Amino acid sequence: MKVYGITNCNTVKKALDWLKENKVDYNFQDFKKLGVSTEKLQEWDSKAGYEKFLNKQGLTWKQLDPQVKESVKTSTDALTLLQQKTSMIKRPVIEDGDFLFFGFDEKVYQSHFLNK
Numbered sequence: 001m002k003v004y005g006i007t008n009c010n011t012v013k014k015a016l017d018w019l020k021e022n023k024v025d026y027n028f029q030d031f032k033k034l035g036v037s038t039e040k041l042q043e044w045d046s047k048a049g050y051e052k053f054l055n056k057q058g059l060t061w062k063q064l065d066p067q068v069k070e071s072v073k074t075s076t077d078a079l080t081l082l083q084q085k086t087s088m089i090k091r092p093v094i095e096d097g098d099f100l101f102f103g104f105d106e107k108v109y110q111s112h113f114l115n116k
Contacts, residue, residue, distance in 0.1 A: 001025065005092035006032045012092045014105040024113050031086045041079045044093070044100065052076040053102045055090040 003019070003026045005012035020027055029036075044053055055061060061069070066080075072078050082089055090102040099112055 001096040002027050002029065003092050003094055004031050004072065006028045006030060006087065009091055011104050015023070015092045015094075015109070018104070018106065018109055019113075022109075022113060031089065036083065036086055036089070038079065038083060041082055044077060046074050047100050048102070050075045050082070053090045053093065054078050054082060055088050058088060060085055060087045075106075 001024070003012075005015070005028070007013075007030050016026075016028070028115065041050075044050075068081070072081060092102075092104065094101040096112070101108060101112070
């Protein structure tokens with residue numbers, strides 16, 4: 001299982017703490033330090049749609065120039081922006097086989113990880 005996120009993000013910290021407490025093994029990739037590939041963003045987009053992981057609630061989005069926000073009309077536009085500004089990716093991103101989830105929701109985690 002792979003977890004993508006940013007180490008100083010409170011939501012990522014909650015998710016990682018939950019995974020540790022429930023003895024769920026994972027590999028972590030800090031996309032602030034290591035980035036995220038175009039191929040990976042395209043994969044997430046094809047599985048979930050970029051709207052699911054483009055975080056428009058965060059500070060990074062809110063601080064964008066209005067023209068930049070308005071220029072995001074296609075998945076290509078969104079993925080290009082997300083690769084440049086990885087902090088706009090909703091996090092953490094959990095990949096576990098066919099399971100792909102963005103964010104932290106204890107009920108979803110319990111359902112997926114504890115009911116295997």
